[in-house]
Amino acid sequence: xxxxxxxxxxAMQSERRHLGSLAYRLLATLTDVEAAVQAAYIxxxxxxxxxxxxxxxxxxxxxxxxxxxxxxMLASAHRTHARMQWAEAGGSTVPEIEVMTPxxxxxxxxxxxxxxxxxxIAEVVGQTPETCRRLTIxxxxxxxxxxxxxxxxxxxxxxxxxxxxAARRGNAAELVSLLDPRAExxxxxxxxxxxxxxxxxxxxxxxxxxxxxxxxxxxxxxxEQETPDGLGFALWEDGCIVAVATLDVSExxxxxxxxxxxxxxxxxxG
Numbered sequence: 531x532x533x534x535x536x537x538x539x540x541a542m543q544s545e546r547r548h549l550g551s552l553a554y555r556l557l558a559t560l561t562d563v564e565a566a567v568q569a570a571y572i573x574x575x576x577x578x579x580x581x582x583x584x585x586x587x588x589x590x591x592x593x594x595x596x597x598x599x600x601x602x603m604l605a606s607a608h609r610t611h612a613r614m615q616w617a618e619a620g621g622s623t624v625p626e627i628e629v630m631t632p633x634x635x636x637x638x639x640x641x642x643x644x645x646x647x648x649x650x651i652a653e654v655v656g657q658t659p660e661t662c663r664r665l666t667i668x669x670x671x672x673x674x675x676x677x678x679x680x681x682x683x684x685x686x687x688x689x690x691x692x693x694x695x696a697a698r699r700g701n702a703a704e705l706v707s708l709l710d711p712r713a714e715x716x717x718x719x720x721x722x723x724x725x726x727x728x729x730x731x732x733x734x735x736x737x738x739x740x741x742x743x744x745x746x747x748x749x750x751x752x753x754e755q756e757t758p759d760g761l762g763f764a765l766w767e768d769g770c771i772v773a774v775a776t777l778d779v780s781e782x783x784x785x786x787x788x789x790x791x792x793x794x795x796x797x798x799x800g
Contacts, residue, residue, distance in 0.1 A: 545588070545589050545592055546567060548589065548593070549566075549567045549570060549592055549593070549596045550563055550564075550567055552593060552596055552597065552600075552639070552640075552643075552644060553566040553567055553596055553599075553600055555639050555643060556597075556600040556604065556635060556636060556639055557600055557603060557604070560790070560792075562603060565603075566596055566599045566600050566603060567596060569595075569596075569599045570592050570595040570596040570599055571592075573595050574588070574591070574592060574595065590650075593644070593646075594650070594653060594654050597636055597640060597654040598654055600636065601632055601633070601636045601654065601655065604632035604635060604636070605632045630668075630669050630672055631665075633655050633657065633665055634665045634666075634668055634669040634672075635669065636651070636654060636655055637651050637655055637662045637665040637666045637669065638665070638666050638669035638670065638673075640654065641662075641666045642666065642670070647659075648660070648662040648663050648666075683760065685779070685782070686760060686761070686777075686779040687760070687761045689708060689777065689779050689782070689783070689784060690754075690760075690761045690762065690763070690777050690779070691754070691761075692704075692708055693705065693708050693763075693777060693784060694752055694754065694763045696708065697740060697741070697744065697752055697763075698752050700741055700744065700745065702734075702737045702738065702741055705733075705736075705737040705740065705741070706733045706734055706737050708783060708784055709733035709736055709737065709783060709784050710733065710780070710781075710783040710784060710785045711732070711733050712731065712732070712733075712785070713731070713732070713733050713736050713783070713784055713785055713786060713787070714730060714731045714732075714736065714785075714786050714787075715730045715736045715739050715740065715786070715787040715788075715789065716786065716787070716788050716789065717773075717788075717789035717790075717791055736787060740787065744765075747767060749767065749768075750765050750766065750767050750772075751765070751766040751767075752764070752765055752766075753766060755774055757774060757776050760776065761776075762774060762775050762776035762777065763775055772791065773789055773790065773791045774789070774790045775787055775788065775789045775790075776788050
């Protein structure tokens with residue numbers, strides 16, 4: 531690879547954060563995000579040097595490529611009724627956007643979060659600009675309805691902080707009081723065991739699930755952590771981040787605890 535080629539490659543790789551942010555606002559999991567971004571780069575590097583040379587804005591080209599990949603993944607999930615989790619579209623969290631069609635979701639995120647024109651979005655969605663405008667309007671209406679049913683950010687953060695305090699003190703009873711009776715915990719599989727494919731359900735079971743590793747590793751530090759889903763908390767051991775958690779909150783109680791434990795995913799925070 532020549533110096534010029536190396537510089538061009540480095541410039542392309544620097545767009546990963548932008549592409550990852552876009553994919554993260556559309557898809558459910560970091561695994562899907564990584565797959566979408568990688569697919570876009572594969573498309574780029576399959577172009578000939580001559581084809582790449584005529585592309586005036588590689589960032590815009592990659593943005594469209596990632597968007598199309600995400601649209602395809604969303605359509606596949608939609609057909610199989612897969613529930614989207616752990617995503618945020620701008621100020622919209624998963625419960626607000628999971629009811630949208632794939633085309634509505636892509637049009638909404640690209641226009642409202644990434645300031646793309648309806649003409650540009652039409653190239654991605656395969657619809658007319660006017661149709662894309664209507665898709666975005668419909669999506670906004672769904673977001674407005676969903677937001678009216680969701681807890682305010684300040685109230686949610688208050689519950690998260692109370693949850694963190696109870697976890698730090700190992701107070702199971704207090705954790706249970708902060709959890710909805712039907713609360714569940716979902717976690718990625720870690721290096722050693724498969725966890726999280728089947729959720730742990732019930733406030734007492736969730737509290738025990740969370741406190742067990744903290745009791746086994748008393749030196750674990752619990753710190754507040756901002757995430758795409760809002761305020762959450764991170765677990766640190768020996769200077770390394772080992773887990774990040776966020777809470778779904780509704781009507782004054784945590785309805786779900788979502789954990790990320792896979793090491794390469796934790797690099798987003800640590």
